[in-house]
Amino acid sequence: MGKFVIKTRTNGEYQFNLQAGNGQNILASEGYTTKTACLNGIESVKKNSPEDARYERKTSSNGKWYFNLKATNGQVIGTSEMYESEAGRENGIESVKKNAPDATVEDTTA
Numbered sequence: 737m738g739k740f741v742i743k744t745r746t747n748g749e750y751q752f753n754l755q756a757g758n759g760q761n762i763l764a765s766e767g768y769t770t771k772t773a774c775l776n777g778i779e780s781v782k783k784n785s786p787e788d789a790r791y792e793r794k795t796s797s798n799g800k801w802y803f804n805l806k807a808t809n810g811q812v813i814g815t816s817e818m819y820e821s822e823a824g825r826e827n828g829i830e831s832v833k834k835n836a837p838d839a840t841v842e843d844t845t846a
Contacts (some may be wrong), residue, residue: 738754739841763816765814792843
C-alpha cells in the first residue's frame with residue numbers, strides 16, 4: 737500500500753511525495769507555504785488520481801519520459817520521476833492510480 741510522506745523543504749515550504757508500497761517515490765508535489773495547503777494537495781491527488789484524463793504525458797528536453805497529474809482546474813498537483821521509456825512512464829501512472837486513493841499520510845514535520 738502506498739503512502740504520502742510530508743516533509744519540509746530547505747526553504748521552509750511543505751512538500752509531499754507519494755511512495756509505492758516498496759518505498760519508491762512515484763509522485764512529488766510542488767512546495768506549499770502551509771501544511772494545510774499541503775494536506776489539501778494530498779486530498780486532490782487522492783481524488784484525481786483514478787481519472788486517466790488528469791494525467792499529462794510529457795517528454796523532457798533530454799528525451800526522458802514523465803507525467804504531471806492535474807486537478808480539475810488544470811493546476812499541476814504532482815510530477816513523476818523521469819523514466820527511461822514510455823512504458824516505464826505508463827507503469828508509473830498505473831502505480832499512482834493504484835496507490836494514491838487509499839494511501840496513508842506520514843507527516844515527518846511533526
